[in-house]
């Protein structure tokens with residue numbers, strides 16, 4: 001799907017809109033990501049680099065929610081192949097092989113914009129961009145807000161796995 005096509009599906013509400021990320025969004029994405037790292041009280045499981053996000057922009061693997069020019073949320077999505085060298089992804093795929101599915105995540109919304117439907121809007125734009133293809137992801141077992149949000153988005157919890165000392169739940173849809 002082209003950039004024009006995704007923009008024709010842009011979701012606009014009173015205070016945010018969703019569309020494909022551009023290079024100009026990366027500073028804002030990194031700021032939202034940083035605020036949600038465990039050392040800042042957040043629940044993200046990994047930290048992606050500026051270069052990774054730039055590549056995701058180029059591949060059209062990244063959607064953002066913007067309020068004005070500020071990034072208030074983002075979601076990445078890739079093929080399995082693109083992340084198959086990452087041990088945590090390997091652990092998920094060996095616990096629940098699902099070759100038809102693309103990988104959803106990370107998804108993250110700025111604290112002040114939570115419970116306004118930003119994650120739901122990002123996810124539905126992503127699924128439209130992927131033409132409703134099968135999707136899978138993992139969530140830390142103790143991340144109840146994210147588990148609830150993913151169930152609300154229509155995904156189901158299908159398997160658990162352990163990586164290091166952390167338990168994760170696999171969701172698919």
Ligand SMILES: CC(C)(COP(=O)(O)OP(=O)(O)OC[C@H]1O[C@@H](n2cnc3c(N)ncnc32)[C@H](O)[C@@H]1OP(=O)(O)O)[C@@H](O)C(=O)NCCC(=O)NCCS
Nearest residue numbers: 043107108109114115116117118119120145146148149152
């Ligand atoms: C998980 C996260 C992405 C949800 O984003 P969000 O924009 O607040 O979610 P939405 O507003 O779209 O919520 C949709 C539904 O999910 C559920 N939900 C979302 N947050 C919830 C929470 N804290 N507790 C319970 N249910 C929740 C609700 O059913 C909600 O619908 P409602 O508000 O009408 O009741 C957000 O909390 C976040 O960024 N957390 C930190 C980073 C993170 O954990 N990312 C996921 C890693 S797997």
